[in-house]
Amino acid sequence: MEEITAYINQIPIKRNFVENLPYNSKLKSRARALRKAGNYSEVVFWQQVHKNKFHSIDFDRQRIIGNFIVDFYIKTLGLIVEIDGESHNDKEEYDDMREEYFKSLGLKIFKTTNLRVLHDLDNVMKELENFIIEHFSIK
Known part of the structure; x- marks a missing residue:
């Protein structure tokens, strides 16, 4: 029996916890600094999703x-x-390698842009809902 982790529009979303993800502890202070710095589009998105x-x-x-x-x-x-x-401009090869690595771990990736978050947030959130339903709903 699949464990339900959430409901989106009354659609049950199944748990897909990926265990034992690799973790480089040397990046801990960098991650903390990025959280503190708060890229504006990420802060806007965070306001939509934090605290469940x-x-x-x-x-x-x-x-x-x-x-x-x-x-x-x-x-x-x-x-x-x-x-x-903009930090991703001209880094397609690096981004592709990074994505392949994540996929090899069994992870899914939803991507959007800074501009979309800042100027089309409602649709970004709807697309995220649809992505989750498409990939994680119980069929």
Whole structure:
């Protein structure tokens, strides 16, 4: 029997916890600094999801996975949420390698952009709902 972790629009969402994720403790202070610095679009997104505001789903901010720090992570789903800004320009090869690494660990990735979060937040949140339903609903 699959464990239900949340409901989105009355649709049960199954737990997909990925165990034993690699963790580079040397990145701990960097992750803390990124949380403190607060990229504006990430802060806007965080206001929508922290304290279980988004369908009672718990989000972590600036989570270390292996040798990388992801913007947001949902442990119960094994889902990374990335908000790409200008720092990702001209880094397609690096981003592709990073994504393949996460996928090899069994993680899913939802990506959006800074501009979309700042100017189209309602639709971004709806797309995140739909992504979670598509990948984690009990069928």
